[in-house]
Amino acid sequence: MSNDPLERHTLEEWASIDPTLAEGVRQYRTKQISGGGEGITPANARSWTVHQLLTAEFPDPVWIIPGIVPAGLSILGGRPKVGKSWFLLQIAHSVGMGGKLFNLQLEIGKVLYLALEDNAKRLQERLKASKVPEDARIVFHTEWRPLNDGGIGDLLIELEGDDYKLVILDTLSRAVPGVDQNDPTTIGPIMADLQSLAINRDIGVLLCDHIRKPMGFAGDPIDDIISSTAKTAIADTILALYKEQGKPGAILMGRGRDIPEVNLKLQFDQSTSCWQSEGDAREISLTERRQEILD
Template identity: 30%
Template sequence: MSMSNELKTYTLQELYAHPMEPISWLAEGLLAPGLYFLGGSPKVGKSWLALQLCLAVCRGESFLGFRTRKSEVLYLALEDGPRRLHARALRLTEEAPAGLHLCGHAPMIGQGLEQQLDRMLAEHPGIRLVIIDTLQKVRMVAGANASYGNDYQDAAALKELADRCNVCLLVIHHLRKMPDEDPFNRLSGTNGLTGAADGTIILIRQKRQEGTALLTATGRDIEDVELTLEFSDCCWSRSCSPDELQLMYLLPSIRQLLAAGGFLGSATELVEKLGQQSALWGPAQLSRYLQSHKDALAAQGILLDTKRSNHKRFLSLCLTESDTGDGNDGCDSGGQARDVPSQPSSPSLTSQAS
C-alpha cells in the first residue's frame, strides 16, 4: 500500500464545529487514558501505592482524594510472586474486589508484550487501567546502556498501545540517586521516556525512615499536582493542610443542606442553616472562603454562584446531577439554584447552646 504524499490537514473552524469529548478520567485530575510513569526510589512504597490504586479503581473509590472511574484493572506485578501479593493485599483489604487481574510474568517490549496486552484487553474490555511494575522487567536495553532513542522507542510503543486501546497505562520506574531541583529530571534514563509519555508522577521520601513523602505530578492533560502523603499501616494517605481540613469539615453539612434542593440566600442565612458546622466563620468570612474554593467545591459535585438583587449579594449552591443520582439537583438548566421558597431559619447558635 503506497503512502500518500499529501498532508491531511483541517482548519480551526472545522475543529470548532466538532466539539471534543470530555476527558475520560481514571483518577480525576491525575490519570487519564494514555501513558504515565510513576517514579520513585527502591523500597519507597511505589508498589504499595500501585496496589492501592488498583483497589480504588476496581471499587470506584477515591484515591488520595481523586475521584476514580470504576473499572477493571490489569496489574503486571513483575517483581512480586503470588505469595507476596497475597500478603500485601491482605494488609490493605480483607475483601478482594472483582475485576482485578494479576500477572507475574510478561515478555519484553517488542518481543510479544504488546500482542499479549492487546489480546488481554480484547478479552476483557472492562479493563481501563494497566499497571506495569516495573519498566526494567520489560526492556531489552536498560540502565546506562539505554540511549535517548532506545528510551523514546520503548515509551512510544507503550504509548501507541495505550492510545489504540484507550486505556491508562501506568509504568513504574526508578529514580536516579543524584538529587535535582526538578524532581521530574530524576526519573532514571533519558528524557526520551517522559518525552513520549502523557504524564509523570514522582514519589520522593527525603529520608527512608520518614513516614511522609512528596508526590508531584505533571502532564499534558493535568494541572501540576503536589501532595504531601503519609505512609502508615502499609497504606498511603493524603496529608491535609489546615485549609483543606476546613473544607472537609464543611462539606457534609453543605451536602445535607442541598440534598433537599438548592440553596439561594444570603451568607447570613447560609450560616444559620449550616449551624454548628459554620461556627468558625462569620457570614462575610464564609462567603469569601466558599468563593475562593469554588473549584474545590465543583470537584466535590457542588456548584457555587453569586447573584445580586436590590443591591444585595446572594449565594447560589446546588449539587451537580451526577452527585444527586436522580437528576433532581436543585439547579436549573444553566446550573443555577432555582428560586426556593423561604423556609424558617434554623435555630441560632445561641438558642442551640441554651
C-alpha cells in the same frame, strides 16, 4: 499511517513473528471492519482545518485518577523502598472497586497488573494488608514476555479481549530486559507503542520506574526519571514519590500535558497499608513555617 502497533505489519508478517499474535490481529481487524459505523469523529480524526478545530465538540477527558492521572501513558518514579508498589496496589484497588483515592471518586474498571518484581506469596500478603476484597477487578501476572520481544503484542491481544481501564507495569526495567534505556532509538519506540496502545483505547498505562536523585523532597519528576529523556518526552503524565530518609511521609509530585502541577503531602497509614493525602504540600509547608515564626 495508523499509530496503532497492530497495523504495523501484514497478517503474513505477523504470522512469521508469532502465529498466536497473528490470529489476534486478524480478529481485531475483522471487528474494526464489521463494526465500522463509527465514522470520523473528533476523537479519531487526524487532520483539521482551523474552523473544524474551533467548532468541534470533544468528549470529556477520561480520568483514571481525577486531576492526577488521565488516560494515556503515565510514569510513577521513586527511589527503591519508598512505597511505590503499595501506591500502585492502592490505585489498582480503587479502580478495581470504583472506590476513592485521596478523597477522589474513581470510575470502576478492570485492571491488568504486571507485577514483574513480585511472586504470588508477596502479592497475597499485600492484598491482605491492604484489605483488598476478593471481588476487586484486578488480574495479576508475575511473568510477561519482554515488551521488546512479543510483550507489546501480548498486551494488545489481552486488552482486545476484555474491558480493561488500567494497565500497571511494575517495573519498566523488568519489562524491557537487555534494553539500553539511555538509547532513545531503543526505548523510544517501546514507549511510543505503549502510548498508542493507551490513547487508542482511552485507557491508562502506568509504568513504575526509578529516579536518579537521592531521597528527599526537592526534585523534578521529569528531570529525575532515570535514563533517556525519550521516556519522559513521550509519556503524557510523570509522577514521582519523594521521601526523606528517616522521616515520615512523602511528597507526590506530578506534571503532565493534561493536568495541573501535582504536589501532595502523603502519610502512609500502617493500619491500612495505604497512602493518605494531607493536602497541597506547598501550602502545608508555608503554614508550618509561619507557625514556627509565631512560636
